[in-house]
Every structure is written in structure tokens, then in C-alpha cells.
Amino acid sequence: MKGEPVVILLVEDDPAHAEIVRRNLEDFRIGNRLVHVTDGQAALDYLYRREEFSDPALSPRPGLILLDLRLPKVEGLEVLKTIKGDPDLGRIPVVILTTSGTETDMVKAYDNHANSYLVKPVDLERFVELMKTLGYYWLAWNSYPY
Amino acid sequence: MSLRIRLLLPIFLLCCISVTYFYGFWMSRSVASGESIYRESIEGHLATIEKGLIPLMVSRQLDMVYGEFDELLKENADWRGITLFDARGKLLYPLSGKPLSQPREKGQDVRRFERIIKYRNVSLGRLIIDVDFGPRLKSIRAGHRGPRIMFLSGLFFLFLLTFLFVDRIVTRPVRVLSEAAGHLAGGDFSTVLPKSGDDEVGMLVAAFSSMREAIGRYQSELRDEIAEHRRAEEEVRASRERYRSLFMNMLEGFAYCRMLFENGEPRDFVYLDVNEAFGTLTGLKNVAGKKVSEVIPGIREANSELFEIYGRVAMTGRPEKFETYLDSLGIWFSIAVYSTEKENFIAVFDNITERKLMELALREREEMLSFSGRMAQIGGWEFDVGTGEGTWSEETARIHEVDPKAPTGVETGLSFYRGASREAIESAVREAIESARPYDLELEMVTARGTHKWIRTMGQPVREGGRVVKVRGMIQDITERKQAEEALRESGRRLKRAEEVAHLGHWRLDLGTGLVTWSDELYRIFGVAPETFRPSAGSYLEFVHPGDRESSSRVTEMIRREGTGVFEFRIIRPDGGLRHVSGYGEVVHNAAGSPTAIFGTLLDTTELRQKERELQEKNAELERFTYMISHDLKSPLVTVKTFLGYLEQDLARSDTARVGKDLNYIRTAADKMGQLLDELLEMSRIGRIESPPVRVGFGDLVGEALSLVAGRIVEKKVDVRVGDQPVILYGERPRLVEIWQNLLENAVKFMGDQASPVIEIGAEQSGGDTVFFVCDNGIGIDPRYHEKVFGLFEKLDPMSGGTGLGLALVKRIVERYRGSIRLESDGPGHGVCFRFTLPDALRHTTKGEKG
Numbered sequence: 001m002k003g004e005p006v007v008i009l010l011v012e013d014d015p016a017h018a019e020i021v022r023r024n025l026e027d028f029r030i031g032n033r034l035v036h037v038t039d040g041q042a043a044l045d046y047l048y049r050r051e052e053f054s055d056p057a058l059s060p061r062p063g064l065i066l067l068d069l070r071l072p073k074v075e076g077l078e079v080l081k082t083i084k085g086d087p088d089l090g091r092i093p094v095v096i097l098t099t100s101g102t103e104t105d106m107v108k109a110y111d112n113h114a115n116s117y118l119v120k121p122v123d124l125e126r127f128v129e130l131m132k133t134l135g136y137y138w139l140a141w142n143s144y145p146y
Numbered sequence: 147m148s149l150r151i152r153l154l155l156p157i158f159l160l161c162c163i164s165v166t167y168f169y170g171f172w173m174s175r176s177v178a179s180g181e182s183i184y185r186e187s188i189e190g191h192l193a194t195i196e197k198g199l200i201p202l203m204v205s206r207q208l209d210m211v212y213g214e215f216d217e218l219l220k221e222n223a224d225w226r227g228i229t230l231f232d233a234r235g236k237l238l239y240p241l242s243g244k245p246l247s248q249p250r251e252k253g254q255d256v257r258r259f260e261r262i263i264k265y266r267n268v269s270l271g272r273l274i275i276d277v278d279f280g281p282r283l284k285s286i287r288a289g290h291r292g293p294r295i296m297f298l299s300g301l302f303f304l305f306l307l308t309f310l311f312v313d314r315i316v317t318r319p320v321r322v323l324s325e326a327a328g329h330l331a332g333g334d335f336s337t338v339l340p341k342s343g344d345d346e347v348g349m350l351v352a353a354f355s356s357m358r359e360a361i362g363r364y365q366s367e368l369r370d371e372i373a374e375h376r377r378a379e380e381e382v383r384a385s386r387e388r389y390r391s392l393f394m395n396m397l398e399g400f401a402y403c404r405m406l407f408e409n410g411e412p413r414d415f416v417y418l419d420v421n422e423a424f425g426t427l428t429g430l431k432n433v434a435g436k437k438v439s440e441v442i443p444g445i446r447e448a449n450s451e452l453f454e455i456y457g458r459v460a461m462t463g464r465p466e467k468f469e470t471y472l473d474s475l476g477i478w479f480s481i482a483v484y485s486t487e488k489e490n491f492i493a494v495f496d497n498i499t500e501r502k503l504m505e506l507a508l509r510e511r512e513e514m515l516s517f518s519g520r521m522a523q524i525g526g527w528e529f530d531v532g533t534g535e536g537t538w539s540e541e542t543a544r545i546h547e548v549d550p551k552a553p554t555g556v557e558t559g560l561s562f563y564r565g566a567s568r569e570a571i572e573s574a575v576r577e578a579i580e581s582a583r584p585y586d587l588e589l590e591m592v593t594a595r596g597t598h599k600w601i602r603t604m605g606q607p608v609r610e611g612g613r614v615v616k617v618r619g620m621i622q623d624i625t626e627r628k629q630a631e632e633a634l635r636e637s638g639r640r641l642k643r644a645e646e647v648a649h650l651g652h653w654r655l656d657l658g659t660g661l662v663t664w665s666d667e668l669y670r671i672f673g674v675a676p677e678t679f680r681p682s683a684g685s686y687l688e689f690v691h692p693g694d695r696e697s698s699s700r701v702t703e704m705i706r707r708e709g710t711g712v713f714e715f716r717i718i719r720p721d722g723g724l725r726h727v728s729g730y731g732e733v734v735h736n737a738a739g740s741p742t743a744i745f746g747t748l749l750d751t752t753e754l755r756q757k758e759r760e761l762q763e764k765n766a767e768l769e770r771f772t773y774m775i776s777h778d779l780k781s782p783l784v785t786v787k788t789f790l791g792y793l794e795q796d797l798a799r800s801d802t803a804r805v806g807k808d809l810n811y812i813r814t815a816a817d818k819m820g821q822l823l824d825e826l827l828e829m830s831r832i833g834r835i836e837s838p839p840v841r842v843g844f845g846d847l848v849g850e851a852l853s854l855v856a857g858r859i860v861e862k863k864v865d866v867r868v869g870d871q872p873v874i875l876y877g878e879r880p881r882l883v884e885i886w887q888n889l890l891e892n893a894v895k896f897m898g899d900q901a902s903p904v905i906e907i908g909a910e911q912s913g914g915d916t917v918f919f920v921c922d923n924g925i926g927i928d929p930r931y932h933e934k935v936f937g938l939f940e941k942l943d944p945m946s947g948g949t950g951l952g953l954a955l956v957k958r959i960v961e962r963y964r965g966s967i968r969l970e971s972d973g974p975g976h977g978v979c980f981r982f983t984l985p986d987a988l989r990h991t992t993k994g995e996k997g
Contacts, residue, residue, distance in 0.1 A: 014781055014785065016782075016785035016788075016789070016811045016814065016815055017781070017784065017785065019811060020784075020785070020788050020789075023792065069777070070777040070778065070781075073931060073934075098777070099776065099777050099778075099780040099781045099784050100773070100776045100777050100780070101776070102772075102773070102776055105773075120780075120781075120784040120788075121784040121787050121788045
């Protein structure tokens with residue numbers, strides 16, 4: 001059990017969509033720290049503490065990753081694969097947030113062990129529902145298995 | 147006993163007798179005579195002594211006697227002693243008083259002489275004298291030695307001489323003759339004979355010599371005669387053998403028979419002798435001595451004519467020949483019968499069943515031939531070169547549509563041809579007659595009724611004594627075949643055309659001969675000429691891509707095994723061009739169901755594959771596009787929709803600060819949406835020609851593009867350097883301008899914080915292509931993202947303006963002109979160079995200029 005609030009990593013290139021996520025969290029009164037990166041490469045750099053994120057103090061390990069699929073430089077699916085293929089990072093729950101509701105995307109995401117898949121616009125109810133599930137376990141009790 | 151011994155034996159005996167006489171008679175007599183002479187002399191001496199003694203004795207002057215006696219002994223050495231007795235027997239002498247004993251010494255032959263000394267018949271005493279005859283006899287004998295040696299040597303020399311002489315003149319010649327005779331008996335005539343003298347032996351030698359010569363001559367004559375005889379004998383034997391062998395081995399059956407008559411009618415016959423072929427031909431065994439009625443029961447009833455003929459020949463002796471069928475044997479026979487003595491006959495026959503059957507078959511075949519001639523519309527003809535007259539078969543007349551009975555000839559025959567056909571046939575006929583050259587022509591003719599026909603005619607000159615006397619030949623109506631051929635040719639032409647259009651060639655592998663034939667299109671697909679390349683089951687492999695060679699070499703095997711098969715491989719043409727082909731083959735069977743060939747097709751799928759790949763690319767692009775649409779077009783909508791919800795809430799809460807923010811997000815999203823739609827529209831235009839193509843200079847295009855982005859260039863103080871290459875392009879001006887416009891915008895946008903920004907624009911020649919470039923010294927692009935930048939809606943920097951369509955648009959335009967674009971960048975901070983080609987835009991200008 002750690003006393004520190006869990007960090008949520010949001011990977012989203014669209015500033016408006018990032019704002020939506022932020023507001024949703026606010027509305028649900030989730031006070032966790034939200035780290036926002038705008039492309040797949042940055043997300044990986046953050047997770048692996050490279051480049052600008054090389055200082056561990058500035059890049060705490062996230063307890064939850066909210067990942068858009070359509071990302072500049074490195075695609076969301078690639079990021080997912082890298083995370084889930086890493087024995088260490090693989091345990092971090094990854095929630096896919098995307099505008100695409102196509103089945104192939106969803107299948108690919110789940111094939112690569114995404115923990116959940118949400119299609120934008122994520123209505124408040126469903127987001128709350130998900131956050132509840134996740135939050136109840138991951139955020140409120142702050143207990144994650146590492 | 148040898149001659150030598152015989153001759154010498156009498157001589158030897160003679161010698162023996164002579165020696166016996168010499169030793170046994172002559173010598174002893176001579177000794178006896180010597181002894182008696184000696185005795186007489188001694189007797190005489192004694193008588194003398196007696197006379198002398200008488201006075202002395204009477205006077206008794208004994209000492210005188212004694213003296214006398216001593217003197218006597220001294221004088222006669224042979225005298226051994228003298229003994230003297232007085233009348234009363236008183237020893238008077240020797241004085242020793244002892245009568246002389248007669249000691250015998252070796253080699254002594256003492257004889258005693260006694261005398262009674264009387265005077266007037268009164269005995270005065272007795273005188274005894276002992277005399278040794280030995281020395282005397284010895285000396286006589288010694289006197290014999292010389293004559294004896296002489297005698298013996300004489301004998302010996304006589305014997306030796308006789309021996310040598312006999313040997314020289316008799317024995318040796320006789321022995322040589324004997325040897326010569328021995329050799330002569332052994333056939334050796336060459337022994338050297340002794341010289342012939344005028345004695346008997348010489349005569350013998352001469353006689354022998356002439357006898358030997360005579361024998362030699364006789365013998366050589368005899369030898370020749372014997373050889374001659376042997377040869378004759380051999381000939382006789384061979385001839386007998388030949389006839390025997392002929393009899394036994396002749397293929398014809400041979401039967402020597404005696405006919406049995408009954409009431410003057412031939413009833414039966416007996417086989418006296420038959421050869422082997424008899425058995426082979428008839429299948430009858432061990433017939434000799436048997437009657438034919440036993441051997442072939444029922445023959446008399448079935449083949450009575452046989453008995454008639456045999457009977458007639460046996461009686462008359464006139465040979466006959468006939469053919470008959472023996473029911474009971476099921477064989478056709480050809481029989482020659484003759485007779486050498488009455489009631490006997492000899493039948494020589496052959497099994498001609500096969501010939502008979504062949505004759506039958508031949509007759510059937512002739513009918514068949516005539517029938518098929520009619521059916522196949524083949525007729526025969528011939529004409530006489532001398533007279534020009536000719537004959538033709540019914541079918542020939544039918545082909546010409548004339549009365550078969552009408553007379554014909556070479557002129558008539560030729561009259562059915564016109565134009566080129568006429569020339570051809572006339573020259574062929576002329577050649578046939580003059581040079582005996584046969585011909586085979588396919589010609590057009592017009593029949594008597596005006597029907598146009600195609601015929602094939604073949605002519606064969608017939609020579610007699612080196613001169614062509616006749617031309618004989620056949621004619622066949624091939625109109626239908628010609629039409630079929632024409633149809634086939636037409637269909638072949640169509641096939642060829644179809645193959646050309648479809649890039650589909652066909653091939654055939656004859657399984658019997660291994661010959662491979664290709665259609666014209668197949669040669670084209672392989673890029674080889676039929677004149678220089680000879681297709682075979684293996685030769686084509688040379689053009690097959692090395693990676694496909696092994697699998698390709700097994701194709702025919704696979705088709706043979708499976709019956710059909712499909713396959714694919716790549717070809718490298720002699721000019722280096724790579725082609726993809728796919729083929730199909732199947733085994734062709736003949737009527738009997740055995741495989742005769744493999745027939746197959748080969749399709750050049752290179753273009754197809756190209757199209758397929760392009761289609762795949764387009765599909766992938768379309769997929770990407772839908773993906774983009776689903777994300778990027780939906781994305782602003784999501785924003786608008788969500789923020790409208792927030793706006794509602796915020797308005798309700800009268801949170802003006804948030805309302806302003808919400809509205810701002812909504813506006814940005816709507817703008818982005820508008821921009822996206824504009825660019826998508828732009829993109830969709832690329833494939834369609836919207837403005838007519840024009841000729842435009844490279845400088846003009848760049849100038850126009852620069853003017854469109856002038857504001858941003860000035861704003862960022864970018865130094866733009868444009869090359870002055872005199873390149874003329876031909877195309878849609880607005881599209882071409884867009885290339886440079888987008889690249890310029892891109893360069894300006896990603897200049898970063900470069901202190902002295904520079905953009906270089908130009909064209910250069912590289913490997914025969916004109917390559918355009920737009921280079922900057924901006925932030926550069928990580929090599930990892932070089933491909934990604936050309937994708938639809940791809941943006942490397944989410945914060946930068948734009949929709950991510952610019953470079954995708956450039957790529958599409960470049961590809962529209964069959965060009966390619968690539969970017970070079972050594973990574974972040976090193977600037978970017980875009981290099982691209984526009985072959986179609988340049989090709990058209992060259993063409994235009996030339997035109």
C-alpha cells in the first residue's frame with residue numbers, strides 16, 4: 001500500500017479531447033495527478049524515462065494509462081504493444097480512448113491486451129462507470145499489484 | 147643270319163680245317179719223321195759202336211771200352227748214359243757199379259736202346275744206351291714256328307680281306323638298298339643309292355633305282371587317281387546328302403504312295419514314304435505303311451476328286467497340279483502329283499492356307515480400297531506420254547464431273563485448270579515427262595459443270611528403257627479439307643490475336659518424341675525469337691528466374707502425374723526484363739486412352755500483378771483513408787458534441803469563463819473540420835483532369851508557388867534560392883504548382899528556430915532522369931518517420947498547424963505523373979531534402995517538342 005496518489009498518463013494529441021478527459025476526471029472528483037503527452041513517442045519516452053523524462057522524480061510511474069489510438073510519430077497500437085510486451089510495464093492497466101468504433105481496431109486493441117476500450121465521445125455516465133470500476137480498485141484504494 | 151656271316155662262315159670253316167690239318171697232322175708227322183730220322187741215326191751209331199765193341203769185348207780190353215764210352219758221352223750231349231752188362235749179366239759199365247737209373251727230368255724224353263752183342267751167335271753182353279730225345283724234338287718243333295706264323299698270318303689276312311671286300315661290295319650296298327626299300331615302303335623316295343657297278347650288286351642297285359622310279363610314277367598316278375576318286379565320292383555323298391536334305395527339309399510335303407484299285411476304280415492308297423514337311427504341313431504322324439483311309443477317316447467321301455486325280459496319274463503317268471481344300475484337316479493344299487511307275491504316285495504339296503486367306507483378304511481389301519477411294523474421293527489416272535491418251539478411274543471422272551465413259555487424255559485433264567493452277571500443273575507435268583520428277587500439288591480447278599474445287603494431285607512418271615513413257619497418279623477432292631483448313635487458319639489467326647491481347651501463350655509437349663512447340667505469343671512472353679530459340683522441355687529454364695528454376699523443372703512431371711497442373715514462375719528475358727507468368731497444363735490422351743502429349747497455356751501476369759499490386763495499394767490506401775475518416779473526421783465532431791454538453795452545463799451554472807473556453811474548443815474543432823474537408827476535396831481532385839494540360843517552365847511553376855506562400859516566407863525571413871535549370875513541363879498547371887507550394891509550406895513550417903533559414907529549389911540530371919528537389923535547413927525529420935510523413939493525415943507534430951494532408955497530396959500528384967518522391971534527412975536539426983521525379987510531365991514535352 002502506498003500513500004501517494006496514483007498518476008494517470010493520458011496520451012492524446014487532440015488538445016480538446018485532452019480537455020474532455022481532464023474535465024471528466026474533475027467532475028468525478030478524481031484528484032489524481034494527470035500527466036498528458038501528445039504523441040506515442042513521448043508516451044514511450046515517459047514510461048522508459050528517456051529524453052526529457054529522464055528524471056525519475058518528474059516521471060512517476062503511472063497507475064493507469066489512457067491511450068488514444070491515432071497518434072503522431074508512434075501509433076497508439078504500437079505504444080500498447082510495447083507496454084504490454086514489457087514484463088514490467090505490462091501490468092499497468094491501459095484504457096483505449098478513441099474516436100474509432102471499428103471492430104478491427106477494437107479487436108487489435110484487445111489482442112494486444114488492452115484492459116478496456118472506450119469509444120469517444122465517452123458519455124459521462126460510461127466514463128464515470130469505468131472510472132468507478134477502475135478507480136474503485138486502482139485509484140481510491142490506490143492499491144495496484146506492484 | 148646276316149649276309150656277312152653267311153659269306154664268311156665257309157671261309158672260317160676252311161681256315162679251321164687248314165689249322166687242324168696243319169697242327170693235327172702235318173706238324174705231328176713232321177715231328178715223327180724227325181724223331182725216326184734221329185732214332186735211325188742213333189741206331190746206326192749204335193750199330194757202329196757194337197761193331198767196335200765186339201773185338202774189345204772178345205779181347206777183354208775193357209779199359210778201352212770204358213774210355214770209348216766216356217768219349218761217347220762227351221761227344222753226344224743227348225746221351226744220358228751207357229750201361230753195359232756182360233753175358234752173365236754183370237754190370238760192366240758204368241764203373242760206378244750202379245745201373246743207370248732213368249731219372250726223369252722235366253722236358254726230357256729219354257728213350258732206351260738195348261743191344262745184345264753177339265759174336266758168332268755167342269752173346270758177349272748187353273749194351274743199353276739212354277738217349278734224351280727232348281732237345282732234338284724241341285729243335286724240330288722250333289723249326290716249325292716260322293711256317294706256322296706265316297700260315298696263320300696268311301689265314302688272318304685272307305679272312306680280313308675277304309671280310310672287307312665282302313662288306314665293301316656286297317653288304318653295304320645291300321644294306322643301303324634295304325634301307326632305301328624300307329624308306330620306299332614308308333613313302334620316302336629320296337634315299338641316296340650306292341653307285342651301281344657292273345657286278346650283280348650294281349645291277350641290283352640299278353634295278354632297284356629303276357623300280358623305285360617306276361613305283362614313284364605309279365604312286366603319284368595312283369594318288370591323283372585316289373584324290374579324283376575321293377572327290378567324286380564326296381560329290382556323290384554331298385549330292386545324296388543334298389537330295390536327302392532336300393527331301394527331308396523341303397518346305398513342301400512329299401509323299402510316295404501306292405494306289406489301291408478295286409474293279410479298276412481307285413479306292414485307297416498307301417503311304418510308302420513321306421518327308422518331315424509332310425508331318426509339319428498336315429499334322430499327321432507316322433503314316434508310312436498306312437492307308438489314307440486309316441490316317442484320314444472319311445477322306446474318300448469328302449474329297450473324292452483327290453482319288454480320281456491320283457488314280458488317273460498313277461495309271462497314265464501324266465503329272466497333274468491342282469489346289470484343294472481338305473475339310474477334315476481344315477487346310478488348303480497345292481498339290482503336284484506325278485508317277486514314276488504304274489499304280490504308284492508321288493505327291494508334292496504345300497500348305498497354302500495362309501496364301502488362300504491372304505488372297506481372300508486381298509480381294510476384300512481391293513473392294514475396301516475401291517470403296518474407300520470412293521469415300522475419300524480419291525481417283526486414279528494415267529496417260530501415255532507418246533499419244534497423250536489416258537484413262538482414269540470412275541472416281542476421277544466423278545471429281546471432274548464428267549461421264550466416266552468419255553475418252554480422256556492429258557489435254558482434257560489439263561483443261562480443268564486455270565490461271566496459276568494451270569501454270570503449276572503444266573510445268574509439273576512437263577517436269578515429270580522431261581526429268582522424270584514426281585509431283586504433288588494442291589490446286590484449284592473448275593469441273594465440267596463449273597464447280598470450283600480444290601484438289602490434290604500426285605503424278606509419278608513411269609520409265610521404260612530410261613525414258614518416261616507414262617505418267618500415273620491420283621487425284622483427291624480436298625475442297626472440304628481446304629475449307630476446313632481455311633477455317634482452321636482463321637481460327638488460328640483469331641487465337642493468335644486473342645493470345646496477343648490476353649498475353650496468353652500456349653505450348654505442347656509431345657510425350658512420344660519429347661518435342662516442344664510454342665505459340666508465337668509464348669515466344670513474345672519469353673522475349674525470344676522463334677528463329678534463334680528452340681524450345682524444349684529444358685531449354686526454357688535458362689530464362690526462368692534462378693529462384694523458380696527447381697520448381698519449374700518439375701512442372702511436366704507433376705502434370706504427368708496429376709493429369710493437370712497449375713504453376714507459376716518468373717522469367718528473366720534476354721533483355722533483362724522480369725516477367726511473372728502463370729501456367730496451366732493438362733495431359734492429352736489418344737483414343738486408346740494413353741497419354742500422348744501435354745497441352746498447356748502460359749499467361750503473362752506481370753501487368754496483372756502490377757495492377758493487382760496497385761489495386762492492393764489503393765485498397766490499403768482506402769483502408770487507411772476510412773481509418774483516418776473514422777478517427778480524424780470524427781474527432782472534431784466528438785469535440786463539438788462533448789463541449790456542447792459542457793456548454794449547456796456551464797450556461798446553466800452561468801460559468802462565463804468556462805463558456806468562453808467551451809465555445810473556443812467548439813470553434814477550433816469546426817475550423818479543423820472545414821480545413822479537413824477542403825483538403826480531402828483537393829485530394830479527390832488529383833485523379834481527375836480538371837484543367838487542360840499546358841507547357842510550362844520549371845521557373846514559372848516555382849514562382850507561382852512562392853507567391854502563394856510569400857507571406858510566411860517573409861514572416862520567417864527565409865532565404866529562398868531557386869535554380870535556373872531550363873526544364874519545360876507539360877501538365878495541369880495548378881497541380882504542378884501545388885507540389886512546390888506544399889513542399890515550401892512544409893519547409894517554412896518546420897524551420898524551427900533556425901537563425902538563417904534557407905530553402906533551395908532546383909532540378910538536376912541523375913541517371914537519365916530529371917530530379918527536382920526542395921531542400922531546407924530546418925528541424926529535419928527523424929529517419930524513423932521518413933515513410934510516415936507521406937501518409938494521409940499524418941502529422942509528426944500534433945501542435946503544428948495543418949491537417950497532415952500536405953505531403954500526402956504531393957505524393958499523389960507526383961505519382962499521377964508516374965514519378966516518385968523520397969526525402970533525405972540526417973535527422974533532427976539537419977534539415978530536409980525532398981527529391982522527386984515527374985517523368986510523364988517531361989515525356990510529353992519532349993514529344994511535343996519533337997512534333
